[in-house]
Amino acid sequence: MTSTPTQDETATDLLPAVPADAPALAQLEAVGVTAWFGQRKVLDRVSLTMPAGGITALIGPSGCGKSTFLRILNRMHELVPSAALAGEVLLDGEDIYDPERRLIDARRAIGMVFQKPNPFPAMSIRENVLAGLKLTGTKASRSERDALVESCLTRAGLWTEVRDRLDAPGGGLSGGQQQRLCIARSLAVKPRVLLMDEPCSALDPTSTRVIEETMVELAREVTIVIVTHNMQQAARVSDTCAFFLAAHGTPGVIVEHGRTDAMFGSPQDERTSDYVNGRFG
Numbered sequence: 001m002t003s004t005p006t007q008d009e010t011a012t013d014l015l016p017a018v019p020a021d022a023p024a025l026a027q028l029e030a031v032g033v034t035a036w037f038g039q040r041k042v043l044d045r046v047s048l049t050m051p052a053g054g055i056t057a058l059i060g061p062s063g064c065g066k067s068t069f070l071r072i073l074n075r076m077h078e079l080v081p082s083a084a085l086a087g088e089v090l091l092d093g094e095d096i097y098d099p100e101r102r103l104i105d106a107r108r109a110i111g112m113v114f115q116k117p118n119p120f121p122a123m124s125i126r127e128n129v130l131a132g133l134k135l136t137g138t139k140a141s142r143s144e145r146d147a148l149v150e151s152c153l154t155r156a157g158l159w160t161e162v163r164d165r166l167d168a169p170g171g172g173l174s175g176g177q178q179q180r181l182c183i184a185r186s187l188a189v190k191p192r193v194l195l196m197d198e199p200c201s202a203l204d205p206t207s208t209r210v211i212e213e214t215m216v217e218l219a220r221e222v223t224i225v226i227v228t229h230n231m232q233q234a235a236r237v238s239d240t241c242a243f244f245l246a247a248h249g250t251p252g253v254i255v256e257h258g259r260t261d262a263m264f265g266s267p268q269d270e271r272t273s274d275y276v277n278g279r280f281g
């Protein structure tokens with residue numbers, strides 16, 4: 001006798017499996033983060049907990065410091081020569097800026113997907129997924145690499161579209177596919193957190209929706225922090241939200257943060273209400 005799966009069983013079966021060796025979900029916490037470019041302070045004592053296995057959206061008008069804050073979360077801020085920083089960023093309680101810790105460990109644990117899809121255009125789709133392994137010096141056999149390529153492309157929602165052309169150049173994919181390839185590349189080094197800086201702003205609505213679905217599925221295995229200007233996107237995908245503001249040339253601060261449904265449904269601060277309802281920004 002065959003049994004008909006329930007709707008829930010069917011939905012779960014359709015989701016790509018979380019790999020058995022996936023690292024445990026991690027919480028990211030910024031504590032009193034202040035940032036400067038030269039003499040100019042652009043963030044002032046920003047503290048925020050980004051819960052494990054959740055999607056946190058950073059919202060706010062242009063120039064309030066969202067991207068700077070995101071780049072601080074994986075030590076990219078320090079790549080700018082004039083940049084300085086105070087405060088702590090804790091990954092499961094350990095400061096990623098601790099001088100004892102290696103920069104590469106922070107970048108591997110906390111991956112980044114950028115606004116503009118940036119696959120290596122001449123490299124094949126397969127090589128793009130595996131590129132991070134080379135950078136981090138990770139050794140893997142041919143069969144392990146094949147399994148990793150399939151697993152990462154599946155979890156990034158791209159496998160069925162590219163399985164027959166893994167040796168074609170990554171640059172030949174559509175913009176939305178390239179962005180999912182970049183997500184697959186980030187996943188290959190088994191990050192614990194994925195930072196996404198306006199990952200859909202260069203994409204059409206259909207590709208945007210696919211990336212959003214991918215994000216929601218990935219949150220089962222990796223903590224996600226996303227910068228977005230799209231309030232509907234923040235409301236659709238995120239569990240928690242932080243509203244940044246830099247009023248009249250002052251450094252950026254978090255005006256309000258909390259559960260996304262509360263931030264959109266019953267914001268405590270009038271400025272949050274004005275922003276999420278499109279009255280400025």
Ligand SMILES: Nc1ncnc2c1ncn2[C@@H]1O[C@H](COP(=O)(O)OP(=O)(O)OP(=O)(O)O)[C@@H](O)[C@H]1O
Nearest residue numbers: 037042060061062063064065066067068069080229
């Ligand atoms: N490399 C840099 N050198 C000097 N100043 C910078 C640099 N990057 C950003 N800034 C300044 O820091 C402030 C915060 O910029 P940031 O890009 O973090 O804001 P944002 O909220 O992400 O803006 P947007 O939504 O437009 O991307 C801005 O005043 C910006 O001009």
